[in-house]
Amino acid sequence: MTHDLDADVIVAGAGISGLACAWGLQQRGARVLVLEAGPHAGGCITTARADGCLLESGPNSALETTPLIQPLLEALGIADERIPARPEARNRYILREGRLNALPLSPLAFLSSPLFSMRAKLRLLREPFIARGATDAEETVAAFVRRRLGDEFLDYAINPFVGGVYAGDPENLSVAAAFPRLHELEQAHGSLIRGQLAGARARRRNPEKSKQAAPMFAFEGGMQTLTDAIARRLPRIELGTAVASITASGGRYVIEAITSGVRRKFHSRAVLLAVPAYAATVLVAPFAPQAAAALAAIPYPPVAVVHSMYRRSAIAHPLDGFGMLVPECEHRQILGTIFSSTLFGSRAPEGAVLLTTFIGGVRQPDLARLAETDLGELAYAEHVALLGASARPESVRVKCWPQAIPQYTLGHAARIRQVEEAERGFPGLFFCANYRGGVSVGDCIKSADRASGSITAFLRGA
Numbered sequence: 001m002t003h004d005l006d007a008d009v010i011v012a013g014a015g016i017s018g019l020a021c022a023w024g025l026q027q028r029g030a031r032v033l034v035l036e037a038g039p040h041a042g043g044c045i046t047t048a049r050a051d052g053c054l055l056e057s058g059p060n061s062a063l064e065t066t067p068l069i070q071p072l073l074e075a076l077g078i079a080d081e082r083i084p085a086r087p088e089a090r091n092r093y094i095l096r097e098g099r100l101n102a103l104p105l106s107p108l109a110f111l112s113s114p115l116f117s118m119r120a121k122l123r124l125l126r127e128p129f130i131a132r133g134a135t136d137a138e139e140t141v142a143a144f145v146r147r148r149l150g151d152e153f154l155d156y157a158i159n160p161f162v163g164g165v166y167a168g169d170p171e172n173l174s175v176a177a178a179f180p181r182l183h184e185l186e187q188a189h190g191s192l193i194r195g196q197l198a199g200a201r202a203r204r205r206n207p208e209k210s211k212q213a214a215p216m217f218a219f220e221g222g223m224q225t226l227t228d229a230i231a232r233r234l235p236r237i238e239l240g241t242a243v244a245s246i247t248a249s250g251g252r253y254v255i256e257a258i259t260s261g262v263r264r265k266f267h268s269r270a271v272l273l274a275v276p277a278y279a280a281t282v283l284v285a286p287f288a289p290q291a292a293a294a295l296a297a298i299p300y301p302p303v304a305v306v307h308s309m310y311r312r313s314a315i316a317h318p319l320d321g322f323g324m325l326v327p328e329c330e331h332r333q334i335l336g337t338i339f340s341s342t343l344f345g346s347r348a349p350e351g352a353v354l355l356t357t358f359i360g361g362v363r364q365p366d367l368a369r370l371a372e373t374d375l376g377e378l379a380y381a382e383h384v385a386l387l388g389a390s391a392r393p394e395s396v397r398v399k400c401w402p403q404a405i406p407q408y409t410l411g412h413a414a415r416i417r418q419v420e421e422a423e424r425g426f427p428g429l430f431f432c433a434n435y436r437g438g439v440s441v442g443d444c445i446k447s448a449d450r451a452s453g454s455i456t457a458f459l460r461g462a
Contacts, residue, residue, distance in 0.1 A: 015043025
């Protein structure tokens with residue numbers, strides 16, 4: 001690796017993807033410079049303390065879906081700060097006909113659950129006998145679930161789940177892109193149920209864990225513990241520095257960035273774009289217009305996050321679970337609420353509870369753009385109707401994300417192929433962000449490890 005450059009690799013973006021990739025590159029011996037437009041590292045992982053509460057405005061937790069996570073925490077010296085989700089957080093409530101029902105966690109609970117009608121339960125018996133879909137036909141999540149499991153399962157299981165994970169709409173998302181495991185089970189086994197049964201032994205041997213089986217965790221001081229720890233161990237991070245342009249010249253890259261209105265130039269052998277698709281679009285449009293067009297087609301709906309602290313006595317619901325999800329067919333004004341002070345300890349003062357409510361998304365984008373006071377009132381009204389709130393919250397804090405979570409809509413795989421074409425066409429240019437490989441923290445860490453390996457191979461001439 002040459003040392004006449006500013007860095008071997010310049011990473012644009014200091015969210016979890018960019019930080020984890022920079023860490024992986026540094027561990028592999030590369031000189032890395034991270035440029036971040038915002039005032040702090042971490043991207044959407046933001047933890048704050050206010051009114052005695054710990055507030056997560058991005059991910060509230062992570063799932064240990066990959067064996068990469070624990071070694072990373074140990075190397076960063078924060079493994080002891082990790083805390084598991086409380087056992088009482090296993091319940092997940094789904095709204096049906098105005099009442100909250102716990103999602104059944106076992107076959108026996110499913111049979112007795114009021115969440116699904118007997119007709120819907122009997123409909124599942126048909127699933128093993130439904131033909132697999134065509135291998136070359138892209139299908140929405142909604143069409144896939146309707147075909148295999150029926151309308152009711154779509155309405156009261158998949159729709160609220162998609163709203164909770166993507167703030168999205170199953171009528172728009174590609175099943176192969178957004179939920180590749182479901183698509184693979186059908187293609188490999190012809191049935192989701194047969195696939196689950198046949199794959200049990202393989203899953204026990206696989207160090208990767210499904211999102212349903214993976215343990216949930218956070219940190220005593222909040223999720224920003226993770227991104228702060230990585231940032232502290234990267235010697236070169238420039239905050240408040242926005243990448244304005246990228247130029248390939250003589251096998252090297254020239255990156256022009258702006259810090260406090262001053263334009264600066266940096267030189268490197270490789271560039272990693274770890275910024276949202278809409279930001280990457282602008283940077284690659286001059287030399288990779290097809291990739292830019294593909295990235296520009298990835299939508300990011302707005303989401304508002306409302307943190308409401310109540311006296312415990314003001315909430316009638318036992319709050320004995322992770323939270324509640326709201327199906328679209330219930331015609332409410334929220335996507336769901338996490339029972340934050342149930343999920344992890346030290347999230348609210350003694351005698352108080354903290355609720356984190358999500359509003360907007362693809363379903364109701366205009367609601368996410370309301371004024372903060374209106375968003376607080378909206379969340380309160382829903383807490384009254386759904387959780388039996390009998391008094392106003394003691395405090396309310398709001399965070400709005402104008403462009404929140406990338407949507408893996410129909411055509412997403414083709415768009416990612418255009419990104420891959422740009423990587424092949426411009427050696428040394430790489431992309432790693434949550435529009436590629438999954439949106440969860442675990443997905444981003446896995447994608448970052450893969451990207452850092454690819455970049456290292458490039459630097460070594462492999």
